[in-house]
Amino acid sequence: MDFQLKTLTSSLAASEKADALVFLVPEGAVADNDALSVIAAAARLAGDFPDKAGKLLSLYHPVGIAAPRVVLASIGNGQPAQVRSAVIAAINAAKGVGTKRLAMVFAKAPEAGALHSAMLAAADASYVYTTTKSKPEPRTLRHVTLGVPDAASLAGAFAEANATISGIELAKEWGNRPANYCTPTMLADAAKELADLPRIKCEVLGPKEVAKLGMGSFAAVAQGSSEPLRFIVLQYSGGAKDEAPVVLVGKGITFDTGGVSLKPAAEMDEMKFDMCGAASVLGVFRTLGELKPAINVVGLIPSCENMNDGKALKPGDVVTSMSGQTIEVLNTDAEGRLILCDALTYAKRFKPAAVIDIATLTGACVVALGGVRSGLFSPDDVLAKALETAGEQSLDRCWRMPLDEEYAEGLKTHFADVANIAGRAGGAVTAAKFLQRFVDGFPWAHLDIAGSAWKSGAAKGSTGRPVGLLVSYLVSRVGMSIAATPAVAPRKAGRKARPGA
Incomplete structure (x- = not known):
């Protein structure tokens, strides 16, 4: 979209x-x-155009208006959430x-956050996936002119929203692809292409390098698949050379059968979405490359399939x-934590300012x-609060969950240092407690996006979540408000990702 x-x-x-x-009132x-x-005003007086956010009144060739169709859209009190609901309704009507x-x-002149919200809502409501369709229907809405009383005062908000949309749509693209169009190798190729953007470098490690690093937990998950694993390392260098980076770790299971602990057949197709944590990291780096904030960020993506053959983990x-910690694998469908734990250990070499892992981790x-x-799980109050604030600002919200030490009791086993699952109760928390064992020495947060990364049913x-949250968090670390972001050239319309793009 342009x-x-x-x-x-x-x-x-x-x-x-x-x-x-569309007239936003x-x-x-x-x-x-x-x-x-x-x-x-006349429509309000007649009761045909209520104040409630999202209420619409459609008009055809009204006198004195050049556009043949006009949609009056109420934005309520003008706050970002109400603007979002109004814009989605109006775009669907248009x-x-x-x-x-x-x-x-x-x-009336909007706040920066309201403009930001309007743009993300317009992009979201008009998004169309086309990659694997033989006769794709292109995005109908291709160009949106945003009219405000003073464009110069909102150039920063416009720039950040534009770049964030670019990242969200990249995350959507890779999240939506079926597993045969999104193998670990293809995901790695997508990361390599991001290195064409300013200040971004990419390194991809294969099975031999992963084995040499001692990533036995990650390698064990991949051993049942004919698709070779990939460990992707992205680096965005926008800050000083000696500045500690923020490390983002994205779960990249490109398809999850559950392994020997096989999932039910119903809705198993949705396990192509099990790499949405990885997709969100790719999306954030696309945004960083366009926005160019003064910060250092590392992206780590352990990527493989969780499949069954004679070599599969049991x-x-x-x-x-x-x-060096040993892990008893009681359930092969709890594989995400097995690949993330090695990536979290690898993150230590960057002496990070903070580490955030993003994963479609638990049905719980x-x-x-x-x-x-x-x-949201974190033992660090400062990091947790910053992520909560970023979620509220971006309307990509999270909720902090507990990490009491008592939850780790169920992970005890007689046969290894730790088991990979506990009981059913508190499953999201016990998964986070497992990961916490691997994060000594740096502030850490875990985002479980199993419920927010994709939608089921007719929709x-x-x-594309939580790209918005992560971008908001990263720019806040360098004191960039939405309204203060430097200008970025508008995205070109009609960009289509390709396999490996």
Whole structure:
């Protein structure tokens, strides 16, 4: 999608040429005398256009308006969450009539967060996956002009939103691909292409290098698949050379059968989404390459399939992690923590300022939080608070969960240093407690995105979360508010990712 930011008052918007015009109106009286404001005021007075966020009134060829179709959209109190609901409703209405060029105009000057929210909502509502369709239907809505009273004052918010959308859509693209279009090798090739962006380097390790590093836990998960594992190391260098980086670790299971502890057949196709943590790391690096913040970030992606053959990991097997700790594998479907633990150990070599792992880790987190918030686990109050704040600002919310030491009792075993599962109770917490064993010496947080990374049913598909949360967190570390982000050239329309892209 191509976005343009333009200075447009409500009076100037009446002459803006577009297939459709969305007029975003906050609650309260509409006092201006231009054509759009007069129509909105009359509709409010007649009771046809309520103040409630998301309420719409569609008009065809209204007098004095250049656009043939006009959608009045109420944004309630104008806060980002209410703007988001209004824009999604308006975009869905505009898509229904084949709109390609849309003008979206704020009746009153929005806050930076409201503009940011409007752009992400417009991109989300118009996103279309096409990669594996023989006759793909392209994105109908291709160009959005955002009209605000003073474009210069919101250039920073526009830039950050533009770059974040780029990252979210890359994460969606790879999350949505079927496993035969998203092997560990293909995922590694996608990471290599990110090295074409400024300040980004990529290194990819294969089975021999992983074995030499002593990543026995990661290698054990991969041994049942004919697809070779890949360990991806991305580095974005925007800060000083001696500045400690933030390390992002993304779970990259490109397909999860459960292994010998086989999953039920129903909805197993959705296990292509088990690499959404990895996809979110790729998305963040795409955004970093476009936004260029003054920070150092490392991305680590252990990627493999969890499959069955004669060499597959078996329940009861004991494996040795890179840290030297031995692990009894009581359930081969608890494989995500087995690949993450070695990546967390590897992260220590960067002497990180903070480490955040992102993983579709447990069904228990879905039961606890549904698809609204990601689960957040951290023993570090400062890091946890920063991530919670970033989630609220980006509307990509998380919820902090407990890490009491008593939860680790169920991971005890007679046959190794630790078991890879405990009982059913508190499964999301015990998974986090397992990972916590591998993070001594640096601030650490775990994001369980099993409920938030994708949607099922009629809306099945990747959400691109938590790219928004992570980007918001990273820019906040360098004192960049949404409104203070440096300008970035607009993204080109119609970019299509390819296998390995």
